Amino acid sequence: MKAVKDAVSGCAGGFTFTAEGQEAQQFTKVAPGKPVGSGDESAAFTIDGKTDGGETTVNAEVVRHGSTVATYYALNLAALAGKKADTSIPEEIVTAQESKLK
Structure with a gap:
């Protein structure tokens, strides 16, 4: 979890990513x-x-429950067409998943 939090601050100015091909x-x-999950530790971040x-x-x-790490992502695919939408991670989804990890 420390590495995730360090990466958020280390990449604050942005970065370039290239997938093979x-x-x-x-x-x-x-x-x-602001994380919506609880777990033993959690970290949340936004990437533009x-x-x-x-x-x-x-x-x-990213939420850690003991030795299990769960990740949640939300993005607006309609943004590719210029449309705005809420891209927050729904708390009810994280809560439902957390109940399975406890």
């Missing part, structure tokens, strides 16, 4: 967020990136 993807900003159609935001959360 794909064009480079530019992420412009990484910022800490550039796409062919403009910009998109990905919200992510």
Whole structure:
């Protein structure tokens, strides 16, 4: 979990990612967020990136329950068409998953 939190601050200014055989993807900003999960430890962050159609935001959360680590992501695929939508991670989904991990 410390590595996740360190990466959020270390990547605050953005980064570039290239998947094998794909064009480079530019992420412009990484910022800490407020986790909705509990667990033994949790970290949340937001990643802003550039796409062919403009910009998109990905919200992510990492929650540790003992030796189990769960990750949650939410993104707005409609942003590729220029549409805005809420990209927060629904608390009820995290809560439902956490009940299975306890």
